[in-house]
Amino acid sequence: xxxxxxxxxxxxxxxxxxxxxxxxxxxxxxxxxxxxxxxxxxxxxxxxxxxxxxxxxxxxxxxxxxxxxxxxxxxxxxxxxxxxxxxxxxxxxxxxxxxxxxxxxxxxxxxxxxxxxxxxxxxxxxxxxxxxxxxxxxxxxxxxxxxxxxxxxxxxxxxxxxxxxxxxxxxxxxxxxxxxxxxxxxxxxxxxxxxxxxxxxxxxxxxxxxxxxxxxxxxxxxxxxxxxxxxxxxxxxxxxxxxxxxxxxxxxxxxxxxxxxxxxxxxxxxxxxxxxxxxxxxxxxxxxxxxxxxxxxxxxxxxxxxxxxxxxxxxxxxxxxxxxxxxxxxxxxxxxxxxxxxxxxxxxxxxxxxxxxxxxxxxxxxxxxxxxxxxxxxxxxxxxxxxxxx
Numbered sequence: 368x369x370x371x372x373x374x375x376x377x378x379x380x381x382x383x384x385x386x387x388x389x390x391x392x393x394x395x396x397x398x399x400x401x402x403x404x405x406x407x408x409x410x411x412x413x414x415x416x417x418x419x420x421x422x423x424x425x426x427x428x429x430x431x432x433x434x435x436x437x438x439x440x441x442x443x444x445x446x447x448x449x450x451x452x453x454x455x456x457x458x459x460x461x462x463x464x465x466x467x468x469x470x471x472x473x474x475x476x477x478x479x480x481x482x483x484x485x486x487x488x489x490x491x492x493x494x495x496x497x498x499x500x501x502x503x504x505x506x507x508x509x510x511x512x513x514x515x516x517x518x519x520x521x522x523x524x525x526x527x528x529x530x531x532x533x534x535x536x537x538x539x540x541x542x543x544x545x546x547x548x549x550x551x552x553x554x555x556x557x558x559x560x561x562x563x564x565x566x567x568x569x570x571x572x573x574x575x576x577x578x579x580x581x582x583x584x585x586x587x588x589x590x591x592x593x594x595x596x597x598x599x600x601x602x603x604x605x606x607x608x609x610x611x612x613x614x615x616x617x618x619x620x621x622x623x624x625x626x627x628x629x630x631x632x633x634x635x636x637x638x639x640x641x642x643x644x645x646x647x648x649x650x651x652x653x654x655x656x657x658x659x660x661x662x663x664x665x666x667x668x669x670x671x672x673x674x675x676x677x678x679x680x681x682x683x684x685x686x687x688x689x690x691x692x693x694x695x696x697x698x699x700x701x702x703x704x705x706x707x708x709x710x711x712x713x714x715x716x717x718x719x720x721x722x723x724x725x726x727x728x729x730x731x732x733x734x735x736x737x738x739x740x741x742x743x744x745x746x747x748x749x750x751x752x753x754x755x756x757x
Contacts, residue, residue: 399413569582702737715733
């Protein structure tokens with residue numbers, strides 16, 4: 368049976384979408400696009416398969432999420448086969464301690480996803496907003512939630528539990544891990560290009576504005592640098608990454624900052640932006656000649672190489688290192704510099720292959736295979752949707 372799968376990734380000021388056609392166990396990406404700057408200067412752009420140009424749709428600059436989703440549905444309708452069933456798959460950042468696999472959305476599920484908003488306050492409300500809006504606009508639509516935390520449900524309790532009183536674990540204070548849809552894709556895709564590595568020990572570096580590492584052994588998540596929240600772990604574009612909890616207490620007690628001020632500081636004013644006082648964009652910092660920019664990059668790399676070593680420790684070895692995400696896929700200098708810092712692990716890179724962003728960039732003498740693979744979370748969501756509705 369032919370199906371159309373609309374994949375939605377709804378953020379605070381943008382909506383990314385992809386439309387997949389599914390027939391005879393084959394997925395084809397028909398079109399993709401995004402609606403950016405919602406509520407300010409909204410812009411709707413799209414790219415159709417096999418067309419070399421990017422198109423646009425007129426949208427009122429002040430359009431919010433509801434108007435944008437309504438416009439998206441209206442624009443899509445003439446591009447869909449009237450006899451083809453449409454299913455919508457949503458990227459949902461947090462599934463809490465209950466949702467470990469894709470889930471058909473109903474009122475009960477939606478209520479439970481709202482209950483865990485405090486665990487992902489910057490992401491979950493927008494994911495839920497898209498689900499509720501589409502349910503209001505098209506009550507007949509089948510909607511599926513696909514969770515960024517689900518891939519990490521294979522981690523054992525020793526990894527998930529924090530060193531606080533036992534009762535808090537049962538209350539949900541535990542490591543969940545994030546970027547799971549990206550890691551799921553990599554763990555599946557690597558089977559096609561390197562079956563031997565797929566059964567071994569890999570560290571996957573999802574490096575973008577948000578960044579994390581995942582230790583994957585035989586296709587299963589063993590550990591992740593993001594834990595209870597998307598704030599933990601690596602230095603990111605605007606997020607601090609791992610921080611001594613005493614710093615939070617100091618800011619609250621001695622600097623008289625409110626919880627919301629601390630949250631704003633650590634989520635939106637820290638990371639590369641805070642360190643450089645210039646930009647959260649790695650490209651801008653690499654092009655800069657200021658000492659602050661270089662120091663920001665050095666701190667970023669120090670944390671990154673240190674945490675890769677921690678992931679190796681969690682698996683007691685490493686066979687492969689995989690870079691993905693915006694920075695991981697596109698920044699040859701960052702890949703080169705972090706691999707240089709990991710030389711003690713036997714990691715060596717072919718500089719020419721790295722500069723050309725080849726898929727395999729490790730040298731012939733490297734004891735660790737190093738790959739650069741493009742993330743494809745949308746395809747994972749589309750595949751999950753088909754699984755749920757067939």
